[in-house]
Amino acid sequence: MKRPLEPSAEGRGRVVGITDGVFAIALTLIVLEIRVPAHETVHSERELITAITALAPRFLTYALSFLTLTIFWFGQQAQHGLIAKSDRRLATLNLCFLGFIALLPFSTDLLADFLEFRTAVLAYWFNLLMLGLTLLASWRYADKNGFLAEGVDAETTRTVYLRIIKAQILWAVGAALCLISPLLSVGFILVVQLIYAAAPRAPLLRKVIG
Amino acid sequence: MKRPLEPSAEGRGRVVGITDGVFAIALTLIVLEIRVPAHETVHSERELITAITALAPRFLTYALSFLTLTIFWFGQQAQHGLIAKSDRRLATLNLCFLGFIALLPFSTDLLADFLEFRTAVLAYWFNLLMLGLTLLASWRYADKNGFLAEGVDAETTRTVYLRIIKAQILWAVGAALCLISPLLSVGFILVVQLIYAAAPRAPLLRKVIG
Amino acid sequence: MKRPLEPSAEGRGRVVGITDGVFAIALTLIVLEIRVPAHETVHSERELITAITALAPRFLTYALSFLTLTIFWFGQQAQHGLIAKSDRRLATLNLCFLGFIALLPFSTDLLADFLEFRTAVLAYWFNLLMLGLTLLASWRYADKNGFLAEGVDAETTRTVYLRIIKAQILWAVGAALCLISPLLSVGFILVVQLIYAAAPRAPLLRKVIG
């Protein structure tokens, strides 16, 4: 007999659909904060170059959030590739994760506008933290409720946990650096994201980032 | 012989595609109303914290609408998981449902701007009501026209009806509370959404929310 | 041997994906033109009701464009359900169609702002015309190049042509009515869209709209 919202492969497919949608929109929205210079303030090629150069912090935060979205898109995908089916609670956890992905354009914009403020860096870090926590919660839920795919052994399960936690430790270190200087903090986090996004094969780095 | 827009599994797939798209966009758009404080008005960390704290009502309505979208995404999915095929009319009913999903960012914004006004609460409730009515209409249509999947028995069919109606009664009670205070009304609806989203297993609660 | 962009079922799937995406975004964007009243101008429940009532033309054009999008989503779907594969040119024609779907939020906004101007009505009608022409062109191309699915007979092929042309005639009549009054024009087109969206079974109406 069929009942509404039983754990199913279709439910899993819907989660994938809405996830890719939210990521695609977030990827495009973070660009909207890079605003074209007002026409009235520009009268020569030189002034236009100056105006575009002045957008540098926005391109920086765009790159940062682009990398962040990339990393979490893979994080979500790595998990879902190992999950065979999804029930309502697992989907809810995934939606909470998406709720914080949807908040990223706001955090990015705040950071771009207040790059020299610790509060803005901490708000951005808080967003990263919540993304990690929701990802951790959904992996734990899938693990405890037997939703993992066949052939996922204990070591792989542990690797997924470890990766999330290692990344959070690195970001927490980055956030703590804002006690010295907010820009240093952003720089550190940017380097971390670059390493994750590039997924290097160097054994030492692989050990650190899991 | 093939004719345009006959009831088909492909038609059902297209409805799923556009539905997940509209939900993904609505989830992301409701964040856009949380606007970063103007740079000119902020000169210290303390002022930035104050400015972010002042955004609290917007985070509240964001959470509210995020939960609402979550609940209706599941509502739509619960139905569609029980429907085997879709014809043009069923798809039209689904699009009407999506039309009111698309209106939710507007209702949310209105509520955030006028949280102390009964009219804003009632407009938000009206949006919830129309979402329920279009969902009810499409379930009724699928039920009467034999589009339900095999193995969907009379009890399951009744459960789907009951869930929609029970939620509407709770929201109507919430809306009526705005006679006492609009904020009480919003608080009540928020608690209802939280319970639905968390999908608790407590038998008493399960009986109330179906 | 595999060559890039040969006519294939996958190409057809990609067209469906981007089509549903553009429609989902257009459906949500047309709402963004309904702007929440400014907080400064509203001091009482009565003033808020007045301010919301003043948005009526925007709700009208929202409803109109929502119906238009519905109708063309079905139009595109009716065609694609009868097309077995897609090559680059057919996909290009479909993208041109999507280009005019993407313009609809602009035409809608123009109409809402200048409801009493003939020029705005004609611009809206021009958008409808281009949507019909691109749909017609892609059907003709699929028909002439043997991309139609098996089991699509000559009568069905003709029905698809006729439906597009009949709708265009009705909209042209509607547009011509703006010589008398732009609002009459909009009202007429709105009624036409309502009839199409409802897809009534009355034999006389069915004959007119194909």
Next chain:
Amino acid sequence: MKRPLEPSAEGRGRVVGITDGVFAIALTLIVLEIRVPAHETVHSERELITAITALAPRFLTYALSFLTLTIFWFGQQAQHGLIAKSDRRLATLNLCFLGFIALLPFSTDLLADFLEFRTAVLAYWFNLLMLGLTLLASWRYADKNGFLAEGVDAETTRTVYLRIIKAQILWAVGAALCLISPLLSVGFILVVQLIYAAAPRAPLLRKVIG
């Protein structure tokens, strides 16, 4: 044994999903820069026609970016149709490509606002260049790592390389023309895009564009 993010067909499907999403949003966002004339400045049909005519440069850049998106959507699709599976790095390269697709609405807006400035033309060209480079890098990566589908021979592989390079040469010529006049530059690039989008069968043209 299952490991996270192994090269797989599902990974490939996710890349397609997010790609179509980003393209759909970019297609719709480039329209948002065509802004409806302010109501206060328009008092007659004639003034409305004048105001719409004044939007001509925006319609021009819309058409240009629409064609650019079309061409790169096909470019990405031509590649992915020949790629059997995707690992994390290939997906990252694809996301970088999408990062520059997401920047296109910005470049388009800059161009529309500063059509007479060389800097704006060069910024637009730089965007085209980065799109080509990321596409080239992902094709090279798939080629070197054995991710190409069976039946993709050396000639086809070479054709894909050549097409990307030929298009870049044509755009570089177009960009260089801005030394004479920025508008000539835009005109040249527009004609190149039109030829690519139309995919003509004329043997001479086919030889030039690959």
